[in-house]
Amino acid sequence: MKGGAPTSVTVLGATGSIGVSTLDVIARNTDRFRVHALTAHSNVDLLFRQCLEFRPDRAVVGSEGLAELLSRRLSAAGLHTDVRGGTEELRDVAAASGSDVVVAGIVGAAGLAPTLAAVGCGKRVLLANKEALVMAGALFMEAVRRHGAEVLPLDSEHNAIFQCLPGGYRRDDPGASGVRRVLLTASGGPFREVDPAELETVTPEQACAHPNWVMGRKISVDSATMMNKGLELAEACWLFGLAPEQVEVIVHPQSVVHSLVEYRDGSVLAQMGNPDMRIPIAHALAYPQRVDSGGDPLDLLRVARLDFEAPDDRRFPCLKLARDALDAGGDACATLNAANEEAVAAFLDGRIGFMDIGRVLARVMEQLPAVAVTSLDDVMAADQRGRVRTRALVAEFEAGRRA
Numbered sequence: 547m548k549g550g551a552p553t554s555v556t557v558l559g560a561t562g563s564i565g566v567s568t569l570d571v572i573a574r575n576t577d578r579f580r581v582h583a584l585t586a587h588s589n590v591d592l593l594f595r596q597c598l599e600f601r602p603d604r605a606v607v608g609s610e611g612l613a614e615l616l617s618r619r620l621s622a623a624g625l626h627t628d629v630r631g632g633t634e635e636l637r638d639v640a641a642a643s644g645s646d647v648v649v650a651g652i653v654g655a656a657g658l659a660p661t662l663a664a665v666g667c668g669k670r671v672l673l674a675n676k677e678a679l680v681m682a683g684a685l686f687m688e689a690v691r692r693h694g695a696e697v698l699p700l701d702s703e704h705n706a707i708f709q710c711l712p713g714g715y716r717r718d719d720p721g722a723s724g725v726r727r728v729l730l731t732a733s734g735g736p737f738r739e740v741d742p743a744e745l746e747t748v749t750p751e752q753a754c755a756h757p758n759w760v761m762g763r764k765i766s767v768d769s770a771t772m773m774n775k776g777l778e779l780a781e782a783c784w785l786f787g788l789a790p791e792q793v794e795v796i797v798h799p800q801s802v803v804h805s806l807v808e809y810r811d812g813s814v815l816a817q818m819g820n821p822d823m824r825i826p827i828a829h830a831l832a833y834p835q836r837v838d839s840g841g842d843p844l845d846l847l848r849v850a851r852l853d854f855e856a857p858d859d860r861r862f863p864c865l866k867l868a869r870d871a872l873d874a875g876g877d878a879c880a881t882l883n884a885a886n887e888e889a890v891a892a893f894l895d896g897r898i899g900f901m902d903i904g905r906v907l908a909r910v911m912e913q914l915p916a917v918a919v920t921s922l923d924d925v926m927a928a929d930q931r932g933r934v935r936t937r938a939l940v941a942e943f944e945a946g947r948r949a
């Protein structure tokens with residue numbers, strides 16, 4: 547809050563799971579936060595209702611046609627929100643001077659350009675869109691440094707790590723704070739105990755039925771394949787300046803311990819809480835203060851036990867693919883991210899099987915060796931190459947299934 551005035555917030559991806567949770571926290575703390583702008587891709591109905599409730603100055607949707615539609619509905623309701631459509635407008639609103647904080651809640655590679663636009667204006671960016679960092683980690687973090695932006699992680703694991711690190715932690719020298727490594731927890735998703743042979747035939751609905759978290763469909767499938775943890779591994783390395791071998795993934799089915807930091811002296815700090823995204827969102831929105839999130843208090847007696855186990859590489863080949871891409875460097879993570887978005891979309895469309903996701907990704911990574919990146923254009927070229935190759939492989943897998 548600046549001089550008592552509420553902090554002005556732009557929510558990119560307002561109609562998604564992160565966006566809705568963010569607005570829930572804002573609604574509980576209207577004395578501290580006001581909404582400058584909301585964006586969606588195509589869900590005009592929900593964005594309309596959100597505009598009625600939060601009365602933003604601006605709204606952005608995926609196309610000019612949808613913008614016109616939303617604008618007409620808002621005018622009829624007596625609101626004079628400035629409504630625009632298209633990707634240029636998305637970047638523009640992310641960079642607009644009307645907000646102090648930008649919540650990066652768009653899913654996938656589409657979030658990269660607007661998130662970078664907010665970083666480029668030195669804003670406080672609350673990052674949920676992990677794909678941006680996975681695709682362009684080095685360029686992204688360099689832009690954060692150059693423009694004096696501040697990135698606060700919303701991903702529950704990275705938010706937990708952030709909370710367990712000391713004030714003044716330097717990502718260019720983690721050892722100076724005595725940090726030895728980080729333990730990134732993973733729920734193991736809905737298929738942690740399912741026989742690997744049965745995974746060949748699981749449906750998108752089964753894959754999206756996460757045992758602990760309610761999330762968008764893409765991240766839900768990523769959790770089921772554990773690619774989500776692979777993306778988070780890369781995210782942790784970039785955010786906290788860690789080498790991949792300093793980040794260990796451990797499966798923790800209760801999703802109560804959100805991650806841990808191990809120090810040189812043997813101390814291990816953990817952050818805990820119920821699996822409710824409003825908790826890390828409230829933390830980052832109000833940082834360094836604390837506000838009400840709406841999340842229930844953690845009842846450890848009810849949780850009763852906390853289990854930890856090693857991930858099963860046979861069941862979750864995507865985790866190793868992500869580690870390999872991180873080790874390969876260059877554009878490998880951008881390629882893997884693009885391929886994953888395409889393969890997950892194909893699975894959700896019923897075109898390939900669940901276990902085909904990992905198979906397709908392995909083939910793409912074999913066929914497209916890592917190339918060095920020096921610019922955002924290089925990253926976007928890798929993204930395109932990854933998508934084109936994946937679509938071709940998906941078509942082959944699909945034909946194989948039909949034969």
Ligand SMILES: NC(=O)c1ccc[n+]([C@@H]2O[C@H](COP(=O)([O-])OP(=O)(O)OC[C@H]3O[C@@H](n4cnc5c(N)ncnc54)[C@H](OP(=O)(O)O)[C@@H]3O)[C@@H](O)[C@H]2O)c1
Pocket residue numbers: 558559560561562563564565585586587588589590608650651652653654656674675676677700701702759760761762763764765823
């Ligand atoms: N959900 C969670 O609990 C969670 C936790 C940690 C991290 N994350 C990360 O947060 C991000 C969002 O996840 P989510 O689960 O909230 O996703 P989601 O529910 O699918 O919502 C995605 C949001 O992005 C918008 N969007 C989709 N495609 C777009 C495009 N091409 N251009 C502009 N906007 C677009 C959607 O608009 P429409 O509604 O109009 O389609 C929606 O507002 C992801 O990167 C995810 O990995 C999520």
